[in-house]
Amino acid sequence: MNRKLTRKLNVGGVAIGGGSPISIQSMLNVPAADVVGNVRQARELETAGCEILRVAIPNRQSVRLIPAIKEATTIPLVADIHFDYRLALDSVAAGIDKIRINPGNIGSDDRVKAVADACRLHGVPIRIGVNSGSLEKEILAKHGGPTAEALCESAMYHASLLEKYDFNDIVLSMKSSRVDAMIEAYELASQVCDYPLHLGVTEAGTERMGLIKSAIGIGSLLQRGVGDTIRVSLTADPVREIAAAMDILRALNLRSGVQMVSCPTCGRTNIDLIAIADEVERRLACCKKPITVAVMGCAVNGPGEAREADIGIAGGNGVGLIFRKGEIVRRVPEDRLVDSLMEEIESL
């Protein structure tokens, strides 16, 4: 896959853009006043594989979250700030790794300059996060609504305010709850600038629908080589966002790990393949081996249909088969099928 080459930025030791691996982001959703709860969730997200973590900084008191989280984890931390430029300055002073702020929303040029200068001095990139629900009135009127062109124009407007002060360590996001508008907006931006792009569908929905929209929106852009870092937004535990993001990257071969294939079952299936496939997926969730594992419902067609898989199982009528590249290597009792598969994978 040819990726669009963007500027390379450093966010607390994690590179974004310039061909760096696509990083996975998420955001804490514990109330900002609860320091202990935020630290606990940050640790959970780090364990789950989150690579860049955002925290809302709604007031001065919440700036204390920054040292508390940074002390407890090693994930680069992003401060999410709306309107109050002093919170950006305080966050930089508190050791934040990146700021998410829209310069057009913080008032006078002096304030924008103060934020740009502080971020430059400390090597802190800024993400401009444009959202279909909060576009500037003039831009909405010009484009007749939150279109892709409107999203892109708004992002470029905010970026120009930082460029005025020679600040270019910028990441852009142009999120829309409409997948088609989001895809088009990012494509437009990738044609007119070389800033790294943070991909996401905003207000994507509950776990199932949010994952579908994100897989289509984020996935189609990544497939076209557009995008440098991603966040799957779900109305769910943010740990689920990490699993979803990893699955999207794995499905596109942008992250190594197990690729699982399993058949849809049919009238020839004589084992509880749905439960077996779920168990295999769960037990391989942390496996980093770059292999394809097949879980097939019948011995007659399974090994042949999944001959591309490095290893697989097929079952039925009390006996299970283990096969490699379509060739049967072992027969095992059906109740030992998953354990035997795991032993084989261990030995690979």
Ligand code: SF4
């Ligand atoms: S592998 Fe066997 S059980 Fe599964 S769909 Fe194909 S024929 Fe049916």
